Amino acid sequence: MTVPGTERSHAPDLSRVLSAFSSRAEEPPGPIQLLTPEGTLVHHPDDTPGYDPLRLRAFYRDMVMARSIDTEATALQRQGELGLWPPLAGQEAAQIGSAHALRADDYAFPSYREHGVAWCRGVDPVDVVRLYRGVTNGGWDPREKNFHLYTLVVGSHALHATGYAMGLAKRGSGAAAIAYFGDGATSEGDVAEAFTFAAVHDAPVVFFCQNNQWAISEPVERQLRGPLYRRAAGFGFPGVQVDGNDVLAVHAVTEAALEHARTGNGPFFIEASTYRMGAHTTSDDPTRYRRAAELDEWRAKDPIDRVRTHLAEAGHATQEFFDDVATEGAELALRIRRQVRTMPDPDRTEVFGHVYADGHPLVDEERAQFAAYQASFADQEVK
Amino acid sequence: MTVPGTERSHAPDLSRVLSAFSSRAEEPPGPIQLLTPEGTLVHHPDDTPGYDPLRLRAFYRDMVMARSIDTEATALQRQGELGLWPPLAGQEAAQIGSAHALRADDYAFPSYREHGVAWCRGVDPVDVVRLYRGVTNGGWDPREKNFHLYTLVVGSHALHATGYAMGLAKRGSGAAAIAYFGDGATSEGDVAEAFTFAAVHDAPVVFFCQNNQWAISEPVERQLRGPLYRRAAGFGFPGVQVDGNDVLAVHAVTEAALEHARTGNGPFFIEASTYRMGAHTTSDDPTRYRRAAELDEWRAKDPIDRVRTHLAEAGHATQEFFDDVATEGAELALRIRRQVRTMPDPDRTEVFGHVYADGHPLVDEERAQFAAYQASFADQEVK
Amino acid sequence: MSTESMTLARALNQSLRKALEDDPQVLVMGEDVGRLGGVFRVTEGLQKDFSEERVMDSPLAESGIVGTAIGLALNGYRPVVEIQFDGFVFPAYDQIVTQLAKVHARSRGMLTMPVVIRIPYGGGIGAVEHHSDSPEALFAHVAGLRVVSPSNAADAYWMLQQAIRSDDPVIFFEPKRRYWDTAEVDRAVPPVDLHRADVVRRGTDVTLVAYGPMVKVCLEAAEAAAEEGRSLEVIDLRSVSPVDFDTVQASVERTRRLVVVHEAPVFFGAGAEIAARITTRCFYHLEAPVLRVGGYHAPYPPARLEEEYLPGLDRVLDAVDRSLGY
């Protein structure tokens, strides 16, 4: 498993990327892009050799792994092994690119679809799948991974990230927090309040919005008017729009944003334009509300394909490499499948297990009653 | 009592004011101003004769009335006749200027300090004072005045105004709603959600923020970063900053904003820069948190003085007029005082009076128990 | 012929359709209620037939949804709001508790708030966190609100009609795991009062009181008990605020024993209020304390544990045994 994020990239110079943002006119020509859908590099022509091939291959590998996890989990749900699965397909560049920009001491707050980020933070996909199997509401140790539990109440963790970042600044840690949320989430008051708290406290937090064009059945036009990235300026901090299917651009922008935050400049907002290629969750049927043509359009911008093309055409990777990654993905899928199928149900008393940290008479009483009640059946069975 | 708002002003041409907004560069020189603190007209030199003297005198009269209500209510609170009073002193231009821009069929949603707007909407000040005496939580018929009840939970009525405006648009009424709130309120998630709903629905609503520099003891820097009026752009609709102590500018800007909304262009945000000259409420002691020098600075920008100077210097009003207005203000104060002092307490059963519109067995039961309980004392007294 | 067999979800759909037809002021609003027809398809087809003006996909902001519904109600509309799941009503809690519930009282009756807030609630469908809660007690404590929950398709149809016609705000809890249960709905039968309890099974030994999803469980328990020669009376409360205590009292005066069943946690739940009040009303009749069967004082557990957590037939019968043991 690749756990990157601790070394710095050999990407285009940060300051140059940042100045590219700040010199942008009111109406920018479009999202920041470094790699076109066709797999050719754009911008920063003097930045050759561009990204280190090692890093490029790491991006590619992790994107393939993320898709592999996603495909497998979707299949497991269809087979009744999971209660639900929210697929990330299409958002691999946004997640892998941004997660690679994180350092080990940065802390990430995911929403519920950040399986790719989880992977990069070293969370075992089986633990993510465990959650959607209904075995636990958590799944991993957030402190160990510096990756918080998934948050299902849309937008509420933007405030947790902000508070966490306020704490980072208080203790002068030099680290940053990042909050992942969707386009729909930007309508929730909590996200706006997070912007306010972050701005007023100069909190080192990056708000990373994956604008995947849809909030379940509602297109982004039902959530807001005007370019989303401009929201940040209204709260007094910078915001940029990046091609969310371009892992290079996402990575560069996120690295710059994190550096901005870590060095005491306060929050930063990133709108990564991307697309949810699958259903909202396995319970959803997107054919009810969106056109097939739209999906086709975005398929042409697949985030994995363009890296592969670039790697191949630039001679940064061999067929063997691609084969190895494919095999690794298949093996991972197999392991997930095996482990999920044999995953035991939680112990019944887990219900009472962690309601409080300190002792609690009511929980104790109910636990005892529950045990006695269960025991009464055991008696009956014995009889 | 003056109940304006039904005729159109003879103010500088709306379109010219609007274009003044839209041509403003990213960093405007400062808030929009038409009348300086010294009482001289600025901008639009070709707009002579500027505002109709009749209208100017109406502004002046209503501002004096508002201050008179405020001074009297503050005194009544000190004498124990009221439980509380939130003074408006200093914000007369923001309130009277904006309220004069409203038509009778526009609907206003005040927060808790809009006594000047209430006055312009034809609400008897005694009814406003009644609320702060603790006689009622309402005080007037909102539908009759198209002026909603005061809302004390900061920011929540921004959503009511937006919903109301959505309804106006639905029935094609051609009217607009206006929501009044403070600088502090802009931190509440509800206000951000109101911006989102208004923008997405193109709702004819004007958000009128009186930035009086303080939210109780917190200066505006504790609430936000950067110019407040820019918040609107982040939500996809126009926002401007106006000198909130300049009744002419406030009026012109509000009229333009309302027209913008009424004609199907969606919401508009106005930041009126003004100052709360008194305490937050009569329970507050501002000397604990703000410098006297700041107050002095703003005293020099008194919204009433500058209109008076202008009226006098332009020959638009005689001493007799000023004397009449002063007398009218004093008479109004006297009437308020008299009516408040003789104001009866509400009937005890009022507690149960209007919990539900339709019948309700629990309320009926408790009302009956209450009556029986009260009667038992009567019995005892008889014995 | 007005009687038709339909699922509870479809009964709600038909009821909304009828309301939209009958009264042009009725609006439907919420997340994904438009083209998608809601995640449970309760609003299916309504936007197509009644326009985007009347069936509105709202931005993803619950406080905004309820707050704008209040504004629309002030402007003469009768909004029917959908909250997507029980656990997502809390961002709107402030608007509901401090605003919606109080407008009528604050205005001394001058303003009414004919707003219905539909909330699919409860567990039993194997859902993820925040998708299985039963927060009705948190609304019943708040004066100014009405809180109801149908248990079957016929009540769903009629109670929603009545809720929409009420001039008070109604929190309308829909038992999501019963959405697909079918019953006969007679659309011509004049409704009984929204807040009346219904004795859905006569019995003599113990009274069971439930509402929403637990009515079915209690009926099954009564059936099972009958086989052992025990006669349980089952009352479908239908309304959690106000509560029809008269109907419960009349039953308990006969059976002398009462068990209250709900999915929500027992502690500070509806069972407490019913126990307290019925004990006062029937003090000399009760042979046993009012017993309560409900959720534990714990967050709703992950799906693989919900069967242990949720009150089922066995736990109800266990309480009946305990009641009869006094």
Add this chain to the structure above:
Amino acid sequence: MSTESMTLARALNQSLRKALEDDPQVLVMGEDVGRLGGVFRVTEGLQKDFSEERVMDSPLAESGIVGTAIGLALNGYRPVVEIQFDGFVFPAYDQIVTQLAKVHARSRGMLTMPVVIRIPYGGGIGAVEHHSDSPEALFAHVAGLRVVSPSNAADAYWMLQQAIRSDDPVIFFEPKRRYWDTAEVDRAVPPVDLHRADVVRRGTDVTLVAYGPMVKVCLEAAEAAAEEGRSLEVIDLRSVSPVDFDTVQASVERTRRLVVVHEAPVFFGAGAEIAARITTRCFYHLEAPVLRVGGYHAPYPPARLEEEYLPGLDRVLDAVDRSLGY
């Protein structure tokens, strides 16, 4: 000499000061808690002595305040949050109920949430709307939260210490109309458990249970009853979640009569839970149903009516009479 006479508000101030001194992770945050010292001056002087980093004036956004407190707690801090008035906690309700209360359970104990939310609550000070509510039941129903309320300065001092030291979230309700009441505070006496009830007056005829502002009313009622030869026992519950039922039960087993008193509306209030559970525990002891005295099912009325609305000595004694009438 550690005993000092002080007001309840000052006891809280001293307790916060002590906590800030003892533990560098303790933070104080809320609206106007800095230079102003809070609208009730409970945080007076703290920012000056402990810096703006540790005593923070928050933006006017309650969800934001609690949400960032959660984030700070995740980062190792122990935030003590002030909500300015009872009626303004609702914008934060979602963060409290769906997030704060559940972090420990969701993380299977890996994360703790040592957050205290201080809320001045209750009426009796002639305030305007939303400034006199008693919403404790709305928190007690929620698993994962602890809910307490001191009635006097000594408890205020110690209970706040304990709440801050707890690794669980504590909703700390401060009886605002008792802020200016004075009592002896012994800062050296080791505290009794945060969740233990306290028998504050011994008696034999009827037990009165109250907490927060109503304890004083009950003590006065007991005094008045004593003059008529009636002996009332008064229990200061101190904790609304969990409830120390053992102490109440022991008392009721002796007196055989119980009256519960609180300001919050009776319907679905704390009295319901206490009545239900004590009736079960003391079924064969009770000579009368547990009676409840509290607020009506109505929004808190305007100030000029609050005396009629609030439970006072007479209404408590009336309930005592009714209890003894059984």
